[in-house]
Amino acid sequence: MKALKALVAVMGILIVLGLVLLGWGIYTKMQKPGTVSTAAGPVVEAPLAGTAPAAPAAAPQPPAATFGTVTLAEPPSTEIEAVGVAEGRILLRLGGGGKPDRVVVLRAADGARLGTIELTVQP
Numbered sequence: 001m002k003a004l005k006a007l008v009a010v011m012g013i014l015i016v017l018g019l020v021l022l023g024w025g026i027y028t029k030m031q032k033p034g035t036v037s038t039a040a041g042p043v044v045e046a047p048l049a050g051t052a053p054a055a056p057a058a059a060p061q062p063p064a065a066t067f068g069t070v071t072l073a074e075p076p077s078t079e080i081e082a083v084g085v086a087e088g089r090i091l092l093r094l095g096g097g098g099k100p101d102r103v104v105v106l107r108a109a110d111g112a113r114l115g116t117i118e119l120t121v122q123p
Contacts, residue, residue, distance in 0.1 A: 070111035
């Protein structure tokens with residue numbers, strides 16, 4: 001009977017310890033910014049073609065000036081499916097509107113449209 005009581009006590013301690021470790025793990029994961037995920041999957045921040053790797057920032061920079069409203073000429077019923085930011089660019093994954101799925105690349109500094117990548121299926 002003493003062995004059973006000792007076993008129950010040890011298992012109780014292990015459960016409490018496991019809950020503490022789980023809470024600590026969740027807390028530390030919440031402290032790491034910069035991960036974006038959507039229902040379709042995570043947005044991967046990758047270098048854009050033709051760009052050099054970003055150098056580490058030497059000193060904090062003042063906040064960028066806003067660029068106001070940017071209007072994208074897209075057909076009706078177009079939906080923004082995902083948003084990502086990489087190397088001073090805003091990446092919008094768009095779908096619908098009677099066009100193939102596409103990624104629109106905007107310059108974050110002024111909102112200028114840099115280009116569009118259309119995603120088509122090859123037969």
